[in-house]
Amino acid sequence: MSGPGLEQARALAPRMAQRAADYDRDGSYPAGDLADLRQCGLTGLMVPTRLGGMGGTFRDYADVALVLGSGNGASALIFNMHASVTGALAGVPEEVARALGVPESFFAARDRILRAAAGGALYAVAMSERGAGSRLSELTTTYAPVEGGYRIRGAKTFVSGAGHADAYLVAARTADPGEPRVSQFLVPAGPGITVEPTWDALGMRATASHDLHLDCLVPADALLGGIEGLAVGLAQAMPQWLVASYAAVYVGVAQACIDACVAHTQTRGLGRLPAVRARLGRADAAVAAARLVVLEAARRVDAAPGDALTNRWVWRAKLTAGQTAMEVAASLLEAAGTSATRRGHPLERLYRDARCGSLQPATSDVCADWLGTAALGEDPEQVARW
Numbered sequence: 001m002s003g004p005g006l007e008q009a010r011a012l013a014p015r016m017a018q019r020a021a022d023y024d025r026d027g028s029y030p031a032g033d034l035a036d037l038r039q040c041g042l043t044g045l046m047v048p049t050r051l052g053g054m055g056g057t058f059r060d061y062a063d064v065a066l067v068l069g070s071g072n073g074a075s076a077l078i079f080n081m082h083a084s085v086t087g088a089l090a091g092v093p094e095e096v097a098r099a100l101g102v103p104e105s106f107f108a109a110r111d112r113i114l115r116a117a118a119g120g121a122l123y124a125v126a127m128s129e130r131g132a133g134s135r136l137s138e139l140t141t142t143y144a145p146v147e148g149g150y151r152i153r154g155a156k157t158f159v160s161g162a163g164h165a166d167a168y169l170v171a172a173r174t175a176d177p178g179e180p181r182v183s184q185f186l187v188p189a190g191p192g193i194t195v196e197p198t199w200d201a202l203g204m205r206a207t208a209s210h211d212l213h214l215d216c217l218v219p220a221d222a223l224l225g226g227i228e229g230l231a232v233g234l235a236q237a238m239p240q241w242l243v244a245s246y247a248a249v250y251v252g253v254a255q256a257c258i259d260a261c262v263a264h265t266q267t268r269g270l271g272r273l274p275a276v277r278a279r280l281g282r283a284d285a286a287v288a289a290a291r292l293v294v295l296e297a298a299r300r301v302d303a304a305p306g307d308a309l310t311n312r313w314v315w316r317a318k319l320t321a322g323q324t325a326m327e328v329a330a331s332l333l334e335a336a337g338t339s340a341t342r343r344g345h346p347l348e349r350l351y352r353d354a355r356c357g358s359l360q361p362a363t364s365d366v367c368a369d370w371l372g373t374a375a376l377g378e379d380p381e382q383v384a385r386w
């Protein structure tokens with residue numbers, strides 16, 4: 001099987017794995033990985049072919065992210081943010097956009113953004129804030145109309161790729177508290193944006209998820225969709241990008257845990273121990289199952305986007321992937337023994353990286369609550385989650 005981008009991802013993953021320890025140790029941006037991704041055209045994975053991209057589907061994204069995640073989860077997460085911006089922009093059907101009343105200028109802006117991505121531009125997501133997390137309804141970053149565009153002011157946190165992206169998808173609310181509307185802007189890197197290097201975290205250390213301070217002017221067509229107040233509705237309409245796109249990355253990380261444990265086990269002759277074999281066997285079954293859930297969700301996103309059952313699979317995928325990565329990493333570290341907990345051992349890094357899956361929104365608890373509500377026959381979207 002070889003969809004768009006998969007061959008390139010398979011060629012890159014071993015190189016990413018080789019560089020991962022250094023980036024993790026220093027907590028530095030994985031510049032070599034992202035340069036490779038740009039160079040082989042993967043920034044254009046979700047861009048339609050008419051605009052110079054690969055025309056990937058959500059399933060193609062999932063296949064590529066699984067492979068990149070097995071190389072270096074941190075680099076794959078930066079790529080995930082870029083794919084979310086380009087995939088969501090490319091994925092809104094024109095007739096739906098027109099029915100929403102989107103102005104014609106939106107289509108030109110969309111094509112410009114996507115064409116640049118096919119040419120190597122990298123986009124990041126600046127949604128989360130200290131105190132608000134990723135809850136769009138509680139953001140404090142504001143925007144206000146000014147002559148020719150908008151002024152955006154506020155502070156973001158956990159911005160993967162901060163300081164290295166060409167533009168940031170920024171979620172902000174109207175400055176006027178009387179009419180709270182949350183909108184999204186694509187803000188070019190440059191004057192009015194400063195990076196505060198705050199990311200020194202347990203896992204996914206190479207994502208460079210630093211704080212971002214904004215006080216900038218953007219042109220009118222930086223408002224994505226051309227209409228204010230679309231952010232929360234889009235989050236609900238396209239949960240695959242906000243909820244499940246990390247899932248494939250974390251299944252890739254879980255697969256890397258198995259590969260690292262097998263290598264360690266063979267080197268040290270631990271394969272003769274039934275307990276070690278059993279831990280590997282359970283991990284093998286769990287990762288295979290998680291992969292199937294992620295791919296089933298992706299298949300449904302392409303076949304019936306926004307469908308109630310599709311969305312249920314999307315939330316299942318995020319929960320299953322986050323939980324599986326964390327459990328597999330913990331179990332295999334125990335199988336490998338204390339020598340694998342030394343700094344610099346692949347399992348030590350993977351254990352920390354895998355721990356982040358269930359923390360990324362929607363967290364495992366939020367996913368489980370959504371699924372439990374659906375299982376009870378109630379509408380999970382009636383509960384305010386964003």
Ligand SMILES: Cc1cc2nc3c(=O)[nH]c(=O)nc-3n(C[C@H](O)[C@H](O)[C@H](O)COP(=O)(O)OP(=O)(O)OC[C@H]3O[C@@H](n4cnc5c(N)ncnc54)[C@H](O)[C@@H]3O)c2cc1C
Nearest residue numbers: 125126127128133134158159160204209356360363365385
């Ligand atoms: C490796 C990594 C990379 C990231 N990259 C980015 C990025 O590029 N851009 C970006 O914007 N963000 C990014 N994030 C941030 C991520 O979105 C945050 O984890 C998120 O915003 C949560 O913020 P918080 O940690 O303050 O937790 P909170 O959201 O405040 O969560 C704290 C607790 O509240 C619970 N909770 C949260 N919401 C609900 C709810 N609606 N209902 C019930 N319980 C709830 C959670 O389960 C958790 O137990 C990244 C995070 C990680 C770990």
